[in-house]
Amino acid sequence: MIKKLRRKIMFVLLGVMCFFLIAILSTLFASYSRSMDRTPKGNKPPEKQSEQTDTSFQTPVAFARVSSEGDIVIESNQISDLSESEIQSIVEDLKTQDADRGDVAGYSLRYMRHPGRNGIVYLFADTTFEQKAIKNQVINTLVVAIISIFCFIIASYFLALWMVKPVESVWNQQRQFIADASHELKTPLTVILSNTDMIIQSGAVTDSKNRQRLDNINVESRRMRELVESLLTLARSDHAPKPLLKERLNLSYLVSSSVLTLEPSIYDAGHNLEFTIEPDLFCNANAQDITKLIEILIDNACKYSDPGSQIDLTLEKIKKEALLTVSSRGVPLSKEDCINIFERFYRLEPSREVHQGYGLGLSIAYEAVQHFGGSISASSNGIDTNNFQVHFPLA
Numbered sequence: 009m010i011k012k013l014r015r016k017i018m019f020v021l022l023g024v025m026c027f028f029l030i031a032i033l034s035t036l037f038a039s040y041s042r043s044m045d046r047t048p049k050g051n052k053p054p055e056k057q058s059e060q061t062d063t064s065f066q067t068p069v070a071f072a073r074v075s076s077e078g079d080i081v082i083e084s085n086q087i088s089d090l091s092e093s094e095i096q097s098i099v100e101d102l103k104t105q106d107a108d109r110g111d112v113a114g115y116s117l118r119y120m121r122h123p124g125r126n127g128i129v130y131l132f133a134d135t136t137f138e139q140k141a142i143k144n145q146v147i148n149t150l151v152v153a154i155i156s157i158f159c160f161i162i163a164s165y166f167l168a169l170w171m172v173k174p175v176e177s178v179w180n181q182q183r184q185f186i187a188d189a190s191h192e193l194k195t196p197l198t199v200i201l202s203n204t205d206m207i208i209q210s211g212a213v214t215d216s217k218n219r220q221r222l223d224n225i226n227v228e229s230r231r232m233r234e235l236v237e238s239l240l241t242l243a244r245s246d247h248a249p250k251p252l253l254k255e256r257l258n259l260s261y262l263v264s265s266s267v268l269t270l271e272p273s274i275y276d277a278g279h280n281l282e283f284t285i286e287p288d289l290f291c292n293a294n295a296q297d298i299t300k301l302i303e304i305l306i307d308n309a310c311k312y313s314d315p316g317s318q319i320d321l322t323l324e325k326i327k328k329e330a331l332l333t334v335s336s337r338g339v340p341l342s343k344e345d346c347i348n349i350f351e352r353f354y355r356l357e358p359s360r361e362v363h364q365g366y367g368l369g370l371s372i373a374y375e376a377v378q379h380f381g382g383s384i385s386a387s388s389n390g391i392d393t394n395n396f397q398v399h400f401p402l403a
Contacts, residue, residue, distance in 0.1 A: 013175065018168040025160040033149050068134040072099050075127040087134045090115070099130050111135075194240070197233045204229065238368040241375075254292045254380060256403050259330055260285050262295060263323050266302035274319065277310045283321040289330045290403040293380035304373040305396055309336035312394070330400040341388040349386050350374040 070085040072095050080099050082092045098112055102119060109120045116136040122129050204226045213219050264285050274281045309319045313336035320335040341349065348354050352371045377384045383399045 014168045014172045017171055018164045021164040021167055022157075022160055025164065026157060029153060029156050029160070033153055036149075067137065070095055070132040072096070072130045072132070073124065073127050074099060074103065074130070087117075087132065089136075090117070090132075090134075095132070098132070102130060193236050194233075197229055197236060201226065201229045201233065235368070238372060241372050254294060256290055257293055257295060257298065259289045259291045259293075259298065259400060260287050260323060262298045263302060263321075263332065266299050267306070267321060270303065270306050274306065274310060278316050279310055279313065280316075280318045281306075281321065282318060283323075285321075285323040286325055286330075289323065289325055289400075291330060291380065291400045292403045293382075293400070297376040297379050301373050301376045301398065304369045304376075305332075305334045305398075308369055308396070309334055312336065313338040314392075325402070328402055330402055332398040332400065334396045336394055337392050338394060340390050340392060341386060341394050346386040346388060350384065 068086040068088070070087050070090060071083040073081045073083055075081065080096045082095055085092060085095065094115075098115065098117070098119075102112075102121065108122075109118075111118050112132070116134060116139060118133045118135050120131045122131065204222055207213060208219070208222055208226065213222060267281070267283050267285075271281060306319070306321075313319060317337040320333075322331075322333045324331055350370050350373070352368060354371075374384055377398060381401055385397050386394065387397070388394045
């Protein structure tokens, strides 16, 4: 949980920083582009050569005039890469266009058309320098953005560590308390159970009411022991999320063995089990995790299915995964239940609850699935069937 919280905070900080970085760089780039996107200004173009070579024009320019007879006269050309014949060709193309200013297609030129006393004047400005400057600006912007994002990632990581540290400390203390308390409760519960069993078996208590009290103590002590063992399992999982070594296992064999072991208890609970297991499916996992997972899913199906109903278990290969499905018939799970049922201590609505429990079994199953990199989900047809599906990555 702490790791997920740390990642969320890190991504939020990184997203906010990157948003402001992109906004700032985009604003700077846009303002730079507008400042570069300018055409030589003036109410009237120069009529004489001295005016054409005015030093206020810092970019190379060229002037062409179209007389009333349609003749094209090149009055000035400071653009070294542009010949007079090219200017004449460009002017011929521009004569057919309505726009009085714009860019010349195929050339690094910007033009402005202005009516003069002796005809129409075309003013051309070389934009080669402008385009190179914009290109350099884009490259510099990308370099700055990449470096900034890299720095933001590092800063976000350490900020997330600093922000989560108090929560992590409290979480670790709570987790350690649960582990210690569960461990300390295990011994007295064992003593209570053993002494209760001996008293019941000895027949020393003959009064029916007292024997009923002993039976109640025995039943509740066993339920308490189940809770303590579940808490210990989760506490160990929290301290070491992947404590067990993975090995190549015959998943089909493990599931079959677990099912055959649990089959008598399933029949004792009044249910019928039908299973279909595809042979020779292998995965990288731990046998203890797989056995515990099957036990929890079967036990959950027995507890929360209709009396005398059938439980179906299938194991099949789907692409590069093995899919284990446990289906039972009973009160359908809601969409909210299917999402939250793997949370610790999550309980169904009282109207749906048919068996006393602590809401830890499926949490332990979820942790077991996480150990071997699989996934588990719950679904319902909304009528009478609930399904639990586990995806195993095949070896």
